[in-house]
Amino acid sequence: MKKFSLAIIALMTSLVAEAHVPFLKPNQFNVTHHRLTIESAFTEFPFQADFAMDSPNFTITSPQGETTAIRPIAKTKAAVYLEPELKEEGTYRISTGQRVGPVYKAVETADKKLYFAADMQRVTGKPTTMNYYSYADTYIFKGQQKYVAKPFNKGLEIIPLASPNGLLLGGELSFQVLENGKPVPNARIIVVSDNEHFIKRRVEDLYDLDNVRTSNIHADQQGEFTFHPQKAGLNFLFVTVHHQLNAQLWESQNASLTLEVNLPPDTQGKP
Template sequence: MNNWLKIALLTSLPVLSHAHTMSPFLLPEVFDTKAASNISFQSAITVEKFFVAGNNFKTSYVITQPDGQQKPVTAAATLKRFNIAEVDLPTDGTYRIRTQDAVGNSGKYALVDGRWLRVRPVRAGMQNPAPAKAAETATAQKAPAPTQPPRMIAADQVPANAKTLEVTNHLIAESYVTKGKPSAIPLPSKKGFEFKLLTHPNELYAGESLKAQVLMNGKPVPNLEVDVFKGASSYEPNAKREQPHVKTNAKGEVEIKFEQAGIYLMTASYPEANPDATKKPATDNFTYGLTVEVTE
């Protein structure tokens, strides 16, 4: 079956309910080609890691060519659940395809009684007749004690004098395609959240590893969890998608070993979820997805 037809069929499947957080991904039609003048790719948000597109997100793309030149690319088709785009491959070498200026839903937090609570919109028909006092909202003094402290608050319950904070969620997805012989991959820009690949992504084989360094504005990110997922088709309902996760070391370096051939998605979030709501949230959050193919 043609690879692109296979991708299209897989993305038509319904999304299953999972506990995993949603991640952006970018999936090329092929990762390695001998003489194609262009290839297609798709991008989407996935919950069912990762062949099933859950939702689309607004983005353009930037293609870094083997000579280092960067070319902008826009989607050829923007659908509800995913984008489809094409990229030209004018010369031999390795191309990086990366989303650009993509943001998820923004978030708002309010500091109530010493805790930063996420502000959720008030749903139609569920407005309270009168806003509760801040102490009643945050600590539920007039209600049975909850098993855990509250982490959210309705917009109409936020005290008028509460400090608030807007949070931007940045979505980054990238992949690499090689035409002919592989060439050097682009160096990191040292801006924002990046994976500096120490292993060529188009020369991965079963039983070997991908090595990378995770950077934030050019500085190593230590002790960050990286999740790994193996693609599986609709004909493999019992396939084990989730692989053992790994963590970066003190230098921000990570090694991901692939036991089997296939297509893999590596995801990471920065900063990681903060279990202590007393800590002020970061104003910028990053969710990253890298797609690679591992061959026999």
């Protein structure tokens, strides 16, 4: 038992060397055949799975707003896989629900900021602890896109205010960040395009409170923001919110949304 406990501690130490972020990745957003698979994992570099993100709360929400549980069909060390069934036309929300992580050691600075993992090495402050919660969502559709925003009003959410599956390069889409159904004023949204770390070397951790990526977006007082994609393909939106529960404990709420950005129609040479 002692050896097992030490192994778990060593594993957790290796996993948090850098703060990982959660994601869901469908193999198709416009579902045109029955081979639909959705990958669930944690990563430092979206969308490369580092270790599996299992959850007891995976759900699918139908175009009619009915939410039902779904179970993984396969699990590996790197990822968990879902094969939800789409019974009708319209837009579906796939969600991990709330995934409760471990309690981590952290540092609380004099200006009431919370740091953990590798970030602890570059700040000084009061030792504390942190509960880590993850949420990941994505939207897929079959046939016609029939979308109406239907927040769960539970936990942290990035809610599209129009169909999330019609986003084109050069276009825009508005969202609202909610926590337990209430807007999160001035939320910081991290934006990452697929494989961007092969184009430009990234120094900052996505989770880092102090990162100043040029792609960052800040919501308004109502938690609303507009995303103007700079790259076609997979795009990743990520939000972190911290709360101090008492003198010795904080909580970190973390939510992601995976989007597909398509190229606009090719009209060259057409009347």
